[in-house]
Amino acid sequence: MAKCLFCSEHEAPGSAQPILEGCGPIDHPDPTSALSFYTLLHRVIMWWFLRHIGVLPTPDAPSDIMDDLRQMATR
Structure with a gap:
């Protein structure tokens, strides 16, 4: 269920x-x-x-996924 919600929210907030x-x-x-x-x-x-797979070239490369993780960490 969580993966479904994760993918759905990505495609259709x-x-x-x-x-x-x-x-x-x-x-x-x-x-x-x-x-x-x-x-x-x-x-x-x-x-x-x-x-x-190299989409994010470095661990600290800007990305929506990292922004989401940081936001989750503040909750």
Whole structure:
């Protein structure tokens, strides 16, 4: 679910909430925290992949994905 929301938000900002509403209740004791954790995980993996294939030439190269990670860290 988190990867779906991550990709959907990237392509269509604001789409996560309607997707969540359409899925109904999530069978997890703390779905918000679980989705936040897995979203963080997917963003880190995407950052690594972009570094690995050379899209991001250096670890500190400007990128939306790093901006998103920094924003998540401040929450």
